[in-house]
Amino acid sequence: xxxxxxxxxxxxxxxxxxxxxxxxxxxxxxxxxxxxxxxxxxxxxxxxxxxxxxxxxxxxxxxxxxxxxxxxxxxxxxxxxxxxxxxxxxxxxxxxxxxxxxxxxxxxxxxxxxxxxxxxxxxxxxxxxxxxxxxxxxxxxxxxxxxxxxxxxxxxxxxxxxxxxxxxxxxxxxxxxxxxxxxxxxxxxxxxxxxxxxxxxxxxxxxxxxxxxxxxxxxxxxxxxxxxxxxxxxxxxxxxxxxxxxxxxxxxxxxxxxxxxxxxxxxxxxxxxxxxxxxxxxxxxxxxxxxxxxxxxxxxxxxxxxxxxxxxxxxxxxxxxxxxxxxxxxxxxxxxxxxxxxxxxxxxxxxxxxxxxxxxxxxxxxxxxxxxxxxxxxxxxxxxxxxxxxxxxxxxxxxxxxxxxxxxxxxxxxxxxxxxxxxxxxxxxxxxxxxxxxxxxxxxxxxxxxxxxxxxxxxxxxxxxxxxxxxxxxxxx
Amino acid sequence: xxxxxxxxxxxxxxxxxxxxxxxxxxxxxxxxxxxxxxxxxxxxxxxxxxxxxxxxxxxxxxxxxxxxxxxxxxxxxxxxxxxxxxxxxxxxxxxxxxxxxxxxxxxxxxxxxxxxxxxxxxxxxxxxxxxxxxxxxxxxxxxxxxxxxxxxxxxxxxxxxxxxxxxxxxxxxxxxxxxxxxxxxxxxxxxxxxxxxxxxxxxxxxxxxxxxxxxxxxxxxxxxxxxxxxxxxxxxxxxxxxxxxxxxxxxxxxxxxxxxxxxxxxxxxxxxxx
Ligand SMILES: Cc1ncc(COP(=O)(O)O)c(C=O)c1O
Numbered sequence: 001x002x003x004x005x006x007x008x009x010x011x012x013x014x015x016x017x018x019x020x021x022x023x024x025x026x027x028x029x030x031x032x033x034x035x036x037x038x039x040x041x042x043x044x045x046x047x048x049x050x051x052x053x054x055x056x057x058x059x060x061x062x063x064x065x066x067x068x069x070x071x072x073x074x075x076x077x078x079x080x081x082x083x084x085x086x087x088x089x090x091x092x093x094x095x096x097x098x099x100x101x102x103x104x105x106x107x108x109x110x111x112x113x114x115x116x117x118x119x120x121x122x123x124x125x126x127x128x129x130x131x132x133x134x135x136x137x138x139x140x141x142x143x144x145x146x147x148x149x150x151x152x153x154x155x156x157x158x159x160x161x162x163x164x165x166x167x168x169x170x171x172x173x174x175x176x177x178x179x180x181x182x183x184x185x186x187x188x189x190x191x192x193x194x195x196x197x198x199x200x201x202x203x204x205x206x207x208x209x210x211x212x213x214x215x216x217x218x219x220x221x222x223x224x225x226x227x228x229x230x231x232x233x234x235x236x237x238x239x240x241x242x243x244x245x246x247x248x249x250x251x252x253x254x255x256x257x258x259x260x261x262x263x264x265x266x267x268x269x270x271x272x273x274x275x276x277x278x279x280x281x282x283x284x285x286x287x288x289x290x291x292x293x294x295x296x297x298x299x300x301x302x303x304x305x306x307x308x309x310x311x312x313x314x315x316x317x318x319x320x321x322x323x324x325x326x327x328x329x330x331x332x333x334x335x336x337x338x339x340x341x342x343x344x345x346x347x348x349x350x351x352x353x354x355x356x357x358x359x360x361x362x363x364x365x366x367x368x369x370x371x372x373x374x375x376x377x378x379x380x381x382x383x384x385x386x387x388x389x390x391x392x393x394x395x396x397x398x399x400x401x402x403x404x405x406x407x408x409x410x411x412x413x414x415x416x417x418x419x420x421x422x423x424x425x426x427x428x429x430x431x432x433x434x435x436x437x438x439x440x441x442x443x444x445x446x447x448x449x450x451x452x453x454x455x456x457x458x459x460x461x462x463x464x465x466x467x468x469x470x471x472x473x474x475x476x477x
Numbered sequence: 478x479x480x481x482x483x484x485x486x487x488x489x490x491x492x493x494x495x496x497x498x499x500x501x502x503x504x505x506x507x508x509x510x511x512x513x514x515x516x517x518x519x520x521x522x523x524x525x526x527x528x529x530x531x532x533x534x535x536x537x538x539x540x541x542x543x544x545x546x547x548x549x550x551x552x553x554x555x556x557x558x559x560x561x562x563x564x565x566x567x568x569x570x571x572x573x574x575x576x577x578x579x580x581x582x583x584x585x586x587x588x589x590x591x592x593x594x595x596x597x598x599x600x601x602x603x604x605x606x607x608x609x610x611x612x613x614x615x616x617x618x619x620x621x622x623x624x625x626x627x628x629x630x631x632x633x634x635x636x637x638x639x640x641x642x643x644x645x646x647x648x649x650x651x652x653x654x655x656x657x658x659x660x661x662x663x664x665x666x667x668x669x670x671x672x673x674x675x676x677x678x679x680x681x682x683x684x685x686x687x688x689x690x691x692x693x694x695x696x697x698x699x700x701x702x703x704x705x706x707x708x709x710x711x712x713x714x715x716x717x718x719x720x721x722x723x724x725x726x727x728x729x730x731x732x733x734x735x736x737x738x739x740x741x742x743x744x745x746x747x748x749x750x751x
Pocket of ligand 1: 093094156157158159186188189234236237238263265266286297432
């Protein structure tokens, strides 16, 4: 059984300072009248018992005035009807919604200072460059990187993984070297390594699941050897909801001289992630999963490793000098950012980081743990439902998502009906984790995934809707 | 040998709208000719509510014509459409007519739940595919559900399809596509666009190609494999002494990459030549 070691943000829990985050006047008034105090009280009483995590029924954090209730109003998209019903958005592991602050940052960029970065000496370009570089600094601060130059903006996490595969992988791996990963990775963390393994002759090895449906870190530890050159692993599983003890795993890998790439797509948006504490070599994330815009993601790499890596793509911005027969390359991060980047989107990501940092990642995490446990409890009480991944307990924590199947009803049929008849958005399919689905003996699953702006009401509506859906399909049999 | 000639019993289609669509079910019932084989004019009324596992056939049986009559199902007033017509050959609906009537039918169902119910009903009358045909090479790619499609060109040069899915709603879509395309000429099949069938959508927007729009994928797959069959037939007809030919999935020049292969369509198409 895996015990999770979640890095903590610090002993003092920040209180949400939503006033500066929300530009919604209605909401600001409301929050200044009532919410902060009630929330503070609720939160402090909850934090005393936060470590005792026997499956929760309804914790004190989930009632009116919860983080979800408070922040919902910052997300304009959530206040709409789908097929005449209030939208319940539970597909956050696929992509998160954007708070007004992010939408405004994007709008402001395009309205006030859209210009290319690092290229012009005029005012707009200088302003755009400042904001773009400030976004890089925000990402660095957010994941506790030592320097902003350790952050490379990419299009998304997938591109960040490919960058490491093509740049570091192709130049460092040779026949017989081993890349170790797990069967529970997202396709974006498998396919690039298949390509690299094929090109270099390196061997790709996969760690299985334990009986509890968690990637088997014991097996992983046993597979590490002097041949292991790279470990590629997710921090939080987008399907199993398992949270891996990455600090331990990384230290084992370093003991045999291997580098580690952490896929933090599902952890960075929901908890404190500290690359220095983890001591990871690489870490990737996607803006769109952390309340930022699409089209931008990031790679963190230790400076000394990045400096030794060849470019991934060639073009403008990544060179020092170009001659007709060769070029000299710029230092990181520019070396890896060929061409005009997604400037407005990177700035939007910066705004998203401001927004979630203002709330506090530890608070987001605590709230989501409680709401996630509530989701798990309620969903597991629905008959004929099978939830994948570990059962939550005192020692085992799950991320706030549940992938599940209902006996004899296809998950896509469930998702379609939930959407059409109840306005509930969940995901169905293989969630880009086909090897994992195959291992579990299924072709597809349904997944409800939460974010801090979800509420207990959302979970209740989902469960009621699911029961209705099951009844509907059962009546057709 | 024409593979369709061993068909012997018709299937009925029972539709369950909650509202009567004036166009779909006028006072004097219209006969929607849900038919596949021009020779099967005389049909009897049989209303299977479930696919018949026995009827797992390489040559799925399809609908003839239907007439609407009221009944109650799932607590809703509904319309059940009974097969009973003798449909002369010249009354057979063309693919274009079928597309139009399908669009009309789905447009008349404004409530999502009614569309889902209709699809579930159509799913229930689609004969299941043999286990042996539910193989990887018959899979339609790009679906969040599993869809298996078999495509054959018969000796007359028209197309026969068998299709199945592990999702009921998807099966409903497939059932509709089968009704439209099974037995049709390649040109007719290739002339239909996803937009023409846009009214059949449940929830998804009409425009745009989506990885999750299953029936788009099935439609494209049917069309791609039809094209392959046409090509192969042309080639085969130019060869003498040909009996039967099965096209294998494409083998790509340059070989696979990263143990992967390029799968645009998965053409497994067989056709028969007398
Ligand atoms: C665990 C995990 N890794 C990687 C990705 C890929 O992210 P993106 O599509 O933004 O590159 C996802 C997205 O679903 C994910 O959940």
